[in-house]
Amino acid sequence: MRGTGRAVCLGRDIDTDLIIAGRYLRTKDRSVWATHALEDLDPALAGRLSGAVIVAGGNFGCGSSREQAAVALRDAGVVAVAAPSFARIFFRNAVNIGLPVLECEIPCRDGDQVTFDLEEGWIEAGGIRRAVSPLSPRMRAILAAGGLVPFLCGGPR
Amino acid sequence: MSTLSERILGAGAGAYVDRAVDRAYVHDGTGLLARAAWTEIGSGVFTDPDRRYLIFDHIVPANTSMTADLQQEMREFAAMTGMHFFEVGAGVCHQVMAEGRALPGEVIVGADSHSCTLGALGAFATGVGATDMAGIWATGGTWFRVPETTGIFLEGALSGAASAKDVALAYVGALGMDGATYRALEFVGEGAASLSMADRLTLCNMAVETGAKTGIFYADRVTRDYLAGFGIAAERQVPHASGYPDEIAIDLEDVVPLLALPPRVDTVCPVAEKEGLPVDQVFLGTCTGGRYEDLASFAAIVRGKQVAVRTVVVPASRAVLMQAVASGVLADLVAAGCAVATPGCGPCLGAHMGVLGEGEVCLSTANRNFKNRMGVGGEIYLASPMTAAATALVGAITSPEEFL
Numbered sequence: 001m002r003g004t005g006r007a008v009c010l011g012r013d014i015d016t017d018l019i020i021a022g023r024y025l026r027t028k029d030r031s032v033w034a035t036h037a038l039e040d041l042d043p044a045l046a047g048r049l050s051g052a053v054i055v056a057g058g059n060f061g062c063g064s065s066r067e068q069a070a071v072a073l074r075d076a077g078v079v080a081v082a083a084p085s086f087a088r089i090f091f092r093n094a095v096n097i098g099l100p101v102l103e104c105e106i107p108c109r110d111g112d113q114v115t116f117d118l119e120e121g122w123i124e125a126g127g128i129r130r131a132v133s134p135l136s137p138r139m140r141a142i143l144a145a146g147g148l149v150p151f152l153c154g155g156p157r
Numbered sequence: 158m159s160t161l162s163e164r165i166l167g168a169g170a171g172a173y174v175d176r177a178v179d180r181a182y183v184h185d186g187t188g189l190l191a192r193a194a195w196t197e198i199g200s201g202v203f204t205d206p207d208r209r210y211l212i213f214d215h216i217v218p219a220n221t222s223m224t225a226d227l228q229q230e231m232r233e234f235a236a237m238t239g240m241h242f243f244e245v246g247a248g249v250c251h252q253v254m255a256e257g258r259a260l261p262g263e264v265i266v267g268a269d270s271h272s273c274t275l276g277a278l279g280a281f282a283t284g285v286g287a288t289d290m291a292g293i294w295a296t297g298g299t300w301f302r303v304p305e306t307t308g309i310f311l312e313g314a315l316s317g318a319a320s321a322k323d324v325a326l327a328y329v330g331a332l333g334m335d336g337a338t339y340r341a342l343e344f345v346g347e348g349a350a351s352l353s354m355a356d357r358l359t360l361c362n363m364a365v366e367t368g369a370k371t372g373i374f375y376a377d378r379v380t381r382d383y384l385a386g387f388g389i390a391a392e393r394q395v396p397h398a399s400g401y402p403d404e405i406a407i408d409l410e411d412v413v414p415l416l417a418l419p420p421r422v423d424t425v426c427p428v429a430e431k432e433g434l435p436v437d438q439v440f441l442g443t444c445t446g447g448r449y450e451d452l453a454s455f456a457a458i459v460r461g462k463q464v465a466v467r468t469v470v471v472p473a474s475r476a477v478l479m480q481a482v483a484s485g486v487l488a489d490l491v492a493a494g495c496a497v498a499t500p501g502c503g504p505c506l507g508a509h510m511g512v513l514g515e516g517e518v519c520l521s522t523a524n525r526n527f528k529n530r531m532g533v534g535g536e537i538y539l540a541s542p543m544t545a546a547a548t549a550l551v552g553a554i555t556s557p558e559e560f561l
Contacts, residue, residue, distance in 0.1 A: 013334050013421070017527040022506040025186060026216065026224050040529045059335035059368060063527060064506070065270040067190050067286035087368055088339050089270055093286035136173050138300050148288045149197045152295060 001100060001118040001143065005053035005079035007108045007125060012057025014041065016090060019061065019069035033072035050077030053114040055106060055125070058083060061090025067097065074099040080116060082106055082123055082132075095139050098147035103133040118143070159397055160306040161373050162341040165262055165281040170305045177298040179263040179280075182210035183290055184250045185217065185228055187268035190287030192234050195294050204297035206239035210258070212250035213243060214501040220509040238294075248474025248500040251275065251444040255358055256476055257387030261376035261394055264301075266293060271444050271524065273364045276341075277357035278384070279376030279394050284365065304341040304370045307332070308401030311348025313410035318558040320454065321356035322446055322522065322541035324407060325363040326415040330425030331405055338368030340403075345396055348409045349374060354383040355450040362445045363524050366422045414556050417539035420528040428544050428556040437517040439464070439549040440531075441495075441542055442471030442503045446522025449480045451542040456486040458546035458560045459493040465552035468495045469511040471503030495549075507531040520548045 018041045020033050027033075038045040054060075054073065060083040061069060070093040073081065080100035094101045102116055108125035116123040118140070121132045135143065145151035160170070168174045183191050188211055195203070203209070211231060219225035235242035247253050250267060251274040259265055261279030266272065268290040275282035285299070293299050309328055315321070328342070342364045344357070352360070357374050364372030374380070375394040384391045414428040441447065441455050452472060470490050472478040478500055481487040491497060504511030505523045513519055513535025522545050526537035540548070543557035550560070 015527045017525075017530050021529060021533075022508055023533075026221075026227060026508075028223065028227070040533075059338065062334055062368065063270065063525060065187060065268060065284045065286050067187070067288060070286070071190075085335060085338055087335070088370055089284055089286055092289055096286060096288040096292075136300075136302070138173065148292050149194055152198050152200075152292055 002116065003079045003100060004113065004115040005051050007055045007110060007112040007114045008045065008048055008052040009108065009110050010041070010054060010056040013059045013062055014056055015063035016061055016066050016069040017063055020066065020072040025066060025068055030071070031075070033068045034075035037072040037076045046076060049073065051079060052077065053079050054081040055108050055114065056081065056083040058085040060086050062087035065089045067093045070094040070097050070099050095143050096148040098143065100143060104130050106130045160341065160343055161279070161375060161394060162281055162304050162306060162371065165264060166301055166303045168303050170303050172303045173300055174303060175298055175300050176264050178266050178293050180208050180210070180258065180265045181267070181290060181293050182212055182250055182254055183268040184215050185213045185231055186215040187287050187290065188231050189227055191268055191290040191294070192231065194288040194291035198291060198295045200295055203238040203294050209240035209294065210254065211235045211240055211242050212247060212253050213245050214249045215506065216508045217245040217499055217501040246475055246499055248472070248477065249444045249447065249502055251362070252448065252473040252477065256474060257384070257389060260384070260389065261380060261391050266299065270365045271362055273369065273371040274358050274362040274444055276361040276364070276371045276373035277354060279374060279380055281371060281373065283371045302339070304339055306341045306343050306401055307337050308404035309342050309344045310346040310404060310406040311344060312346055312406065312408045313348050314351045315409045315412065318414050318543055318556065318561055319409070319412040320541040320543055321352065321359040323412050323415045324409065325360050326417055326425050326539065327407055327412055328405065329363055329366045329423050332367040333423045334366065334421065335368040340369050342367070342369045342372040344372065344374050350377060353450065354379060355448045358448065359445055366524060414541060414544045414558065416554070417526055419526045419536040419538060422524070422526055422539065428540065428554060431554045432556060434554040435518065436466055436520045436548055436553060438511060438513065438519040439466060439468040439545050440504055440511055440519055440521040440523065441468065441545050442473065443505045443523040444473060445524040446542050447471055447473030447477065449477045451522060452477065452481050452490065453484070453486050455542045455546040456489040458543060458557060459550060460489045462493055462550055464494045464549040466549060468549045469504060470495045470497045471510065472500045474500050504531055520545055520554060
């Protein structure tokens with residue numbers, strides 16, 4: 001799986017309350033989550049997420065198990081999230097809903113073009129290429145299928 | 158060596174295993190997305206309904222018509238699948254499961270990050286998201302990466318104003334918010350054996366705040382006696398004597414009342430350092446600090462006095478509430494001016510029953526103090542039930558030592 005996008009750089013320990021606040025969780029309108037993604041970190045961020053690769057510090061997605069956090073980023077148009085480490089529930093959730101997560105350390109600045117290849121295990125930004133920690137074979141298969149639901153239904157959609 | 162996680166999952170650290178899930182549970186929040194994903198899978202197969210649980214705890218009773226509608230959909234889903242259903246008022250899912258629905262050696266998965274709480278019973282218990290839960294419903298199991306283990310050696314015994322919550326804050330402060338990412342925390346040593354089941358549940362509850370996959374105690378006499386109270390016979394789990402490559406030690410005799418300062422749970426200092434800081438609300442409750450022992454230790458301090466700030470008390474379960482009724486603890490809390498609400502999560506996640514306003518400060522017995530969690534612009538200090546009681550009486554952060 002190869003992808004590319006513009007870097008949106010965030011700090012470390014971005015918790016799932018910051019990604020989507022508890023006050024938006026109960027809704028029948030799932031577009032709400034993307035609209036309010038990362039609002040409590042910076043209300044201007046939601047408008048910059050379409051076509052973005054989030055490049056964050058460590059422990060991205062810590063806190064609550066709310067899957068709406070991963071869904072909010074995916075539905076806002078985030079191509080992938082790259083961070084030196086992820087909180088494990090967010091990590092599983094992202095793969096399960098088809099949002100690529102890249103465990104890596106890649107120096108970059110806001111707006112840099114970021115390209116990655118999950119199969120080959122690299123990420124590139126500003127002329128620098130770094131290795132991405134490989135996903136387990138199962139997680140690779142789930143991501144390749146587009147998420148756990150299509151994986152369990154028997155393959156890529 | 159073989160850690161308890163390795164023994165239960167049946168493989169060495171780092172291995173990937175497929176395991177049947179002995180018990181799985183969701184709440185009114187995560188259940189909705191899980192149901193949607195399960196429906197999308199489309200097989201119509203719902204495995205082991207007798208070992209699957211839906212427990213209403215996050216927004217109970219419903220706060221809006223929207224919430225009520227969504228909860229009604231979940232009731233219908235529970236009835237259709239045949240899983241166990243716990244109505245409004247039953248309590249926080251982790252506490253309800255801890256009351257005779259979690260056994261040593263089981264693999265237990267909850268669609269909530271604090272599902273690690275149940276490791277207190279010697280189970281391998283961890284949290285997942287909604288789609289993982291849908292997969293468990295549909296197939297009966299899931300994959301796990303067997304975690305490496307950090308040993309937490311506890312020495313001595315708690316006494317005076319120190320409580321399990323302070324020990325939890327101590328280890329979270331020592332490890333940091335990602336100090337145990339992907340790992341298990343194993344609580345061992347003489348001090349671990351000295352702790353009650355309520356204490357153990359509190360310690361395991363906060364494991365996820367260090368990034369850990371679970372916190373776990375070996376089942377011992379305390380576990381057996383606790384489960385015997387539910388008519389359940391359980392075997393002991395004997396630790397294999399050896400060290401951990403990664404470990405920390407805490408002498409329970411040295412523990413003092415602690416605070417986690419907003420907005421990071423790992424920014425921990427003695428209560429004494431913030432003594433006198435005014436608060437607008439005290440919150441006693443949650444899967445961390447809402448058990449009977451927590452209510453009783455709070456009541457012992459406020460009994461016969463009046464709280465100086467609004468104080469919201471949310472028992473962790475109906476059983477907790479009933480015990481507090483029977484012992485007179487509930488009457489003490491009400492007489493002291495506390496507002497007592499329906500068992501459940503209460504205002505912990507900022508949905509209802511004590512949401513904070515801009516600039517308001519809350520001292521809470523919960524487990525998270527993230528920015529805006531209990532309301533936009535509100536600040537959360539985390540502490541023990543005893544510190545909460547002393548703070549409620551004074552209206553400002555106060556160490557419980559002077560009230561014992």
